[in-house]
Amino acid sequence: MAHTVKAVAELAGISVRTLHHYDEIGLLKPAQVSASGYRLYTQSDLERLQQVLYFKELGFGLHEIKEIIDSPGFDRKRALLEHRQLLAERQNRIEKLIHSVDRTLEAMERGIQMAEKDMFEGFDHTKYEEEARQRWGHSEEYRQSEQRTKKYTKADWAQIQQESGAVYQGLVSVMDRDPADPEVQEWVRQWHEQINKWFYQCSTEVFRGLGDMYVADERFTKNIDKYATGLAAFMKEAMHVYCDRLEGK
Amino acid sequence: MAHTVKAVAELAGISVRTLHHYDEIGLLKPAQVSASGYRLYTQSDLERLQQVLYFKELGFGLHEIKEIIDSPGFDRKRALLEHRQLLAERQNRIEKLIHSVDRTLEAMERGIQMAEKDMFEGFDHTKYEEEARQRWGHSEEYRQSEQRTKKYTKADWAQIQQESGAVYQGLVSVMDRDPADPEVQEWVRQWHEQINKWFYQCSTEVFRGLGDMYVADERFTKNIDKYATGLAAFMKEAMHVYCDRLEGK
DNA sequence: CTAAACTATCACGTTACGTGAGGGTCAACA
DNA sequence: TGTTGACCCTCACGTAACGTGATAGTTTAG
Numbered sequence: 001m002a003h004t005v006k007a008v009a010e011l012a013g014i015s016v017r018t019l020h021h022y023d024e025i026g027l028l029k030p031a032q033v034s035a036s037g038y039r040l041y042t043q044s045d046l047e048r049l050q051q052v053l054y055f056k057e058l059g060f061g062l063h064e065i066k067e068i069i070d071s072p073g074f075d076r077k078r079a080l081l082e083h084r085q086l087l088a089e090r091q092n093r094i095e096k097l098i099h100s101v102d103r104t105l106e107a108m109e110r111g112i113q114m115a116e117k118d119m120f121e122g123f124d125h126t127k128y129e130e131e132a133r134q135r136w137g138h139s140e141e142y143r144q145s146e147q148r149t150k151k152y153t154k155a156d157w158a159q160i161q162q163e164s165g166a167v168y169q170g171l172v173s174v175m176d177r178d179p180a181d182p183e184v185q186e187w188v189r190q191w192h193e194q195i196n197k198w199f200y201q202c203s204t205e206v207f208r209g210l211g212d213m214y215v216a217d218e219r220f221t222k223n224i225d226k227y228a229t230g231l232a233a234f235m236k237e238a239m240h241v242y243c244d245r246l247e248g249k
Numbered sequence: 250m251a252h253t254v255k256a257v258a259e260l261a262g263i264s265v266r267t268l269h270h271y272d273e274i275g276l277l278k279p280a281q282v283s284a285s286g287y288r289l290y291t292q293s294d295l296e297r298l299q300q301v302l303y304f305k306e307l308g309f310g311l312h313e314i315k316e317i318i319d320s321p322g323f324d325r326k327r328a329l330l331e332h333r334q335l336l337a338e339r340q341n342r343i344e345k346l347i348h349s350v351d352r353t354l355e356a357m358e359r360g361i362q363m364a365e366k367d368m369f370e371g372f373d374h375t376k377y378e379e380e381a382r383q384r385w386g387h388s389e390e391y392r393q394s395e396q397r398t399k400k401y402t403k404a405d406w407a408q409i410q411q412e413s414g415a416v417y418q419g420l421v422s423v424m425d426r427d428p429a430d431p432e433v434q435e436w437v438r439q440w441h442e443q444i445n446k447w448f449y450q451c452s453t454e455v456f457r458g459l460g461d462m463y464v465a466d467e468r469f470t471k472n473i474d475k476y477a478t479g480l481a482a483f484m485k486e487a488m489h490v491y492c493d494r495l496e497g498k
Numbered sequence: 499c500t501a502a503a504c505t506a507t508c509a510c511g512t513t514a515c516g517t518g519a520g521g522g523t524c525a526a527c528a
Numbered sequence: 529t530g531t532t533g534a535c536c537c538t539c540a541c542g543t544a545a546c547g548t549g550a551t552a553g554t555t556t557a558g
Contacts, residue, residue, distance in 0.1 A: 006504065011365055013373030020507090021546060036554055037506055043362070050353070050368050057346065057372070061544070077357060084350045087343055094340050097306065101333045104299070108326060113292070116260055119299050123306065124262030147517095255535065269538090270515060285523055287536055311514070396548095 002032055002040035012049055027066045028052060051076065054083045058090075059129040060138075068136045086132050096122030144200035160198050167191050171235060172228045179238040188235070188242045204243045211239030251281055251289035261298055276315045277301060300325065303332045307339070308378040309387075317385050335381050345371030393449035409447050416440050420484060421477045428487040437484075437491045453492045460488030 005016045022028040023039065028049055032040035041049075048069065055065040068074065100121040107114040133139060152160075170187040177184055195202045195210075202210070214220045214232040224232040254265045271277040272288065277298055281289035290298075297318065304314040317323065349370040356363040382388060401409075419436040426433055444451045444459075451459070463469045463481040473481040 004505075012369045015546080016505090017546060017548085025545095034505095034554095038554080039505085043365075046365060046368060053369065053372050054346075054350075063544090077354065080350050080354050080357075084347055087347050087350070091340055091343055094336055094343070097303075098333055098336050101303075101329050101336070105326065105329050108329075116292075116295060119295060120261045120302065123302050253536070264515080265536090266515060266517085274514095283523095283536095285536075286538090287523080 002030075002042050003046075004038055004040065008041050008046070008049070011046070012053060014053075022049075022052070022062070025062060025066070027062055047076070051079060054079070058083065058086050058132050059125065060132070060136075064133075064136075064138055068138070082135055086128075086135070089128060089131075093122055093128060141200040141202070141206060148199060160194075163194055163198075164191075167194065168224070168227045168231070171238070172231060175228060175231065175234050179234065180241045184238050185242055185245075188238045191235075191239075192242070204246045208240060208243040211236040211243075214239075251279075251291050252295075253287055253289060257290050257295070257298070260295070261302060263302075271298075271301070271311070274311060274315070276311055296325070300328060303328070307332065307335050307381050308374065309381070309385075313382075313385075313387055317387070331384055335377075335384070338377060338380070342371055342377055390449040390451070390455060397448060409443075412443055412447075413440075416443065417473070417476045417480070420487070421480060424477060424480065424483050428483065429490045433487050434491055434494075437487045440484075440488075441491070453495045456488060457492040460485040460492075463488075 003011070005019050009016045009019060019028070019039070023030065028045065030039040031042040031045050034040055051069055052062075052065055055068065056062070060068070100118065103118055103121075104114055130140060133143075167187055167190050170190075171184070174181060174184045174187065192202060192207055195207070214224055215236045221232040224235065252260070254268050258265045258268060268277070268288070272279065277294065279288040280291040280294050283289055300318055301314055304317065305311070309317070349367065352367060352370075353363060379389060382392075416436055416439050419439075420433070423430060423433050423436065441451060441456055444456070463473055464485045470481040473484065
């Protein structure tokens with residue numbers, strides 16, 4: 001009932017080497033290994049491989065794919081629905097490329113010069129790929145953060161811990177005030193500054209969204225409310241005020 | 250009127266590093282370079298870049314793209330028409346992926362198990378990419394040949410020259426006979442053998458097609474008929490007979 | 499039993515850039 | 529004119545995702 005590498009490779013249109021590679025990096029480990037060391041893939045493995053290939057098709061890196069599929073909340077059905085939407089958008093992009101070809105041909109027929117921007121309509125991957133990543137919590141900010149933090153030393157982390165702890169404590173101590181209070185806002189400014197300094201370039205928009213996430217995402221809420229019950233909600237309000245003020249300038 | 254790297258990169262949705270790379274490998278060299286060493290891209294460069302990006306989008310490697318665009322017969326209009334067709338086929342493939350998603354979802358709803366092959370419908374790039382390459386004379390055989398011959402020494406080439414020369418001379422000496430003649434067929438068998446040995450795995454089908462090309466492609470005809478006028482046509486006939494016999498087994 | 503097909507691991511190489519370092523050039527502004 | 533930020537250059541190591549070939553064990557059909 002289980003398949004060896006050649007069969008799976010042929011089924012999926014990939015190479016045996018690819019399957020070896022996926023095994024090595026923990027992306028797709030066969031459910032069984034025979035006594036002689038042969039990889040044996042089950043139906044469940046095939047289902048996972050299908051997901052891997054859809055994510056890969058949509059532009060995700062293998063490391064990213066692993067994190068997404070391995071996360072506790074991963075839901076196969078939801079994933080398929082997301083894939084479908086993103087594939088439909090891929091079609092839109094190809095439509096744009098075809099349209100651009102047509103317009104180039106037309107310009108040539110007419111002997112006129114095409115607007116330069118129109119010549120490259122549809123080639124820009126980044127918009128589509130960024131959207132795909134954001135659907136799975138792998139935004140540009142997340143990636144920037146990963147890029148930066150991978151080089152941090154223990155000392156760096158200790159400093160981050162200390163600085164953020166200070167802000168959390170500060171915010172706890174002023175929780176009885178209005179979120180617009182000057183001291184509250186000063187702690188929020190420091191929080192914003194720390195994120196920019198240690199993690200990623202944090203625009204006003206992103207900072208506001210982060211505040212929303214503190215409340216909307218249970219993991220954030222749970223983590224922050226360790227300092228004081230209701231801190232996450234308080235921070236969200238204060239961050240919104242802060243952003244309103246920044247944008248009012 | 251000319252653009253520097255940042256402007257071009259933004260226009261085309263690629264990185265500055267990519268433009269540097271393309272310059273390095275001779276794929277897209279700017280028409281001008283300023284006194285201070287700045288790359289300056291003209292309208293003509295943008296047109297070439299557009300072609301590069303279309304080929305890249307369709308799965309060609311950069312080396313391949315360079316060869317195609319630089320070949321004497323390259324025609325921009327024809328290229329655009331080809332791109333259009335291949336992009337339309339890309340859409341077909343994505344349609345298959347979407348269809349496969351739908352079928353997976355349906356199977357899940359019904360609690361049934363999907364046919365394994367259906368799970369991976371649409372993922373196989375190779376068929377489409379091989380077709381794209383064949384449109385530009387970069388078939389699997391061409392690539393195999395390149396892969397093998399890049400490692401050949403002068404001695405290898407001398408041997409190849411000698412062996413093929415012997416076959417050509419042999420065929421010339423029997424040109425007055427029927428293409429089905431045993432001795433003619435023996436020379437053809439040797440020719441087939443040499444191709445398999447030195448260049449690529451040559452199926453009957455491919456060998457037959459090669460014979461057709463000897464006549465249909467002027468470059469082949471001209472080269473082969475150096476040995477004797479009419480040799481290319483004679484070889485084609487003999488090769489067809491040879492293949493008919495192989496397939497008759 | 500045998501040979502061909504399949505399997506494994508190992509490891510270097512390839513492709514197409516990404517990234518950071520170090521330094522020169524350009525243009526707007528004080 | 530000097531300054532500063534944005535843009536430019538070359539250099540070169542690193543990355544991601546395998547491809548390729550070598551060597552050797554295992555399976556399967558004739």
